[in-house]
């Protein structure tokens with residue numbers, strides 16, 4: 210029993226020993242990441258999925274070693290010899306080459322003091338044999354201090370990067386019967402055979418698919434391996450290093466044996482492909498580049514679009530001559546923002562020639578509420594003069610004028626900025642029955658305000674200013690319901706001595722003095738319009754109401770009829786209850802006096818102010834006095850020569866023979 214047990218144990222030990230011995234011959238057709246037989250040091254790794262052993266990653270000054278985990282032991286009876294065959298590849302990373310790689314046989318796995326770059330991660334600069342190692346280098350750099358022959362050679366190194374023997378990379382082709390040069394750094398797989406027996410070490414190269422050449426590339430006959438490694442135990446593996454430039458060093462397959470006879474064949478068909486990160490990456494990076502480029506273009510497009518949109522949104526027209534008016538100029542952007550992009554919520558109404566929006570200018574400009582009027586215009590012609598006039602108007606200062614603050618010009622658009630009048634325009638209170646009507650005392654005060662404003666324009670301003678468009682819708686009410694004359698967009702400067710006939714007829718039908726179409730606007734035509742305005746405010750109706758019977762249709766005529774008839778007071782706005790009949794009569798009579806058909810018979814605005822204040826007695830006149838209550842029989846017959854448009858805001862008609870396009874000049 211004891212003998213059988215002993216025999217069993219001996220047999221088991223034998224089995225274990227032989228199994229160890231069998232491991233001295235191995236083959237790798239590609240490398241498996243989980244295979245623990247390969248020991249990795251430094252930057253060496255087995256690429257997942259690719260099954261390739263990579264010695265250094267593509268970073269500078271790296272060392273990577275991979276060796277068979279178990280040492281190869283030689284029994285005293287055995288000769289120290291080996292035979293190996295491996296397939297490797299050196300692949301470009303960048304244009305510049307790097308350092309190559311080496312197959313090594315070493316005394317131990319401890320490579321303390323080994324250096325990268327030309328030392329292959331095996332040797333150290335002192336040349337001293339800190340590690341006892343034999344290496345077969347595939348060198349792609351010509352390093353002068355280690356006496357390299359060129360930058361594409363194979364060498365046999367013993368304890369030093371200085372090769373004992375070396376030869377330019379080439380192989381003897383059996384097929385062609387001649388030596389063929391090889392490029393180590395081609396990226397193509399290279400087969401390498403290293404055979405050692407006795408004191409002879411042979412090294413052969415061949416491209417993948419070729420047979421082992423019949424003649425070795427290198428043969429060194431004075432190598433005593435057991436002397437080099439100082440013993441009968443060796444470690445075998447591969448080492449690679451990088452310096453300032455890098456290459457990818459790959460091992461695809463490896464077969465090793467103690468003797469040439471027992472060397473197993475590498476199955477070429479099972480070998481992994483050489484990873485070509487450069488090529489793949491080139492393609493990939495090209496794809497990335499293209500995608501990135503497209504993305505960048507897209508983003509750029511959006512940005513440019515947004516910029517153009519903004520630029521277009523805020524585009525202005527600004528000319529040299531306007532520099533003088535710098536302080537008056539508002540940027541379109543600030544007006545756009547002030548009116549919340551000309552939002553409908555800020556819409557105040559439609560006045561002569563344009564829409565009016567409420568705006569709030571930011572503190573940085575001047576914190577205040579403004580009214581912004583957008584006036585459409587076509588030509589640039591006459592713009593200079595127009596802007597000059599606006600600037601002059603800025604100098605007009607009267608408490609009953611709506612102050613004009615400035616302007617802005619865009620293509621086809623002019624923006625006029627004036628002070629915001631919180632209570633809107635007077636016509637709203639006269640004709641809009643939703644709003645509370647204004648009592649007589651307030652109406653009378655407003656009439657006097659406007660009379661003062663007009664008198665100021667006609668006499669006290671530096672130049673005579675003709676408003677040209679006096680009517681209830683152009684009278685605005687401030688917070689205290691004071692009347693303020695507005696809409697200077699319509700008014701024009703009347704320069705003394707200028708030929709009045711050259712100026713275009715502008716105004717509102719019903720308020721236009723009959724001579725305006727022949728002689729053009731004058732202070733007299735303003736007085737006429739003011740007269741109609743007096744009647745309008747007192748009677749609470751528009752100067753012309755086409756819907757009414759002929760007798761009542763024209764306000765001036767009808768007021769005269771009332772005067773002739775039972776009482777002048779019959780003409781008064783029926784909504785007025787509490788009024789002084791003396792004041793009302795006076796206002797109506799001043800209205801008729803102003804609206805006299807004969808220009809010379811009209812009073813001046815200064816006189817009108819005095820009449821209204823009761824400081825001056827009215828002249829004696831009757832409904833049948835010349836020119837009183839007379840309508841303008843020519844007004845409509847002459848109109849077709851001018852373009853007409855009806856305003857949506859009220860029933861009166863605007864003659865949009867624009868002063869802005871200057872065609873009437």
Ligand SMILES: *[C@@H]1O[C@H](CO)[C@@H](O)[C@H](O)[C@H]1NC(C)=O
Nearest residue numbers: 251252253265266267268271
């Ligand atoms: C390369 O290997 C070195 C050493 O193992 C490591 O420190 C480094 O992070 C690696 N670089 C890359 C890019 O993988």
Ligand SMILES: *[C@@H]1O[C@H](CO)[C@@H](O)[C@H](O)[C@H]1NC(C)=O
Nearest residue numbers: 322323324333334335337339
């Ligand atoms: C080179 O040798 C010197 C002394 O001989 C030693 O101090 C130094 O550490 C060695 N260098 C390396 C890299 O081994």
Ligand SMILES: *[C@@H]1O[C@H](CO)[C@@H](O)[C@H](O)[C@H]1NC(C)=O
Nearest residue numbers: 404405406409411424425428
């Ligand atoms: C080395 O090559 C020479 C010349 O071809 C040959 O005679 C010798 O047997 C080879 N030795 C080994 C170990 O392969």
Ligand SMILES: *[C@@H]1O[C@H](CO)[C@@H](O)[C@H](O)[C@H]1NC(C)=O
Nearest residue numbers: 407408432433434435436437
């Ligand atoms: C090799 O070296 C060892 C130890 O120095 C020695 O015993 C052996 O004889 C040498 N072999 C040859 C072939 O010279």
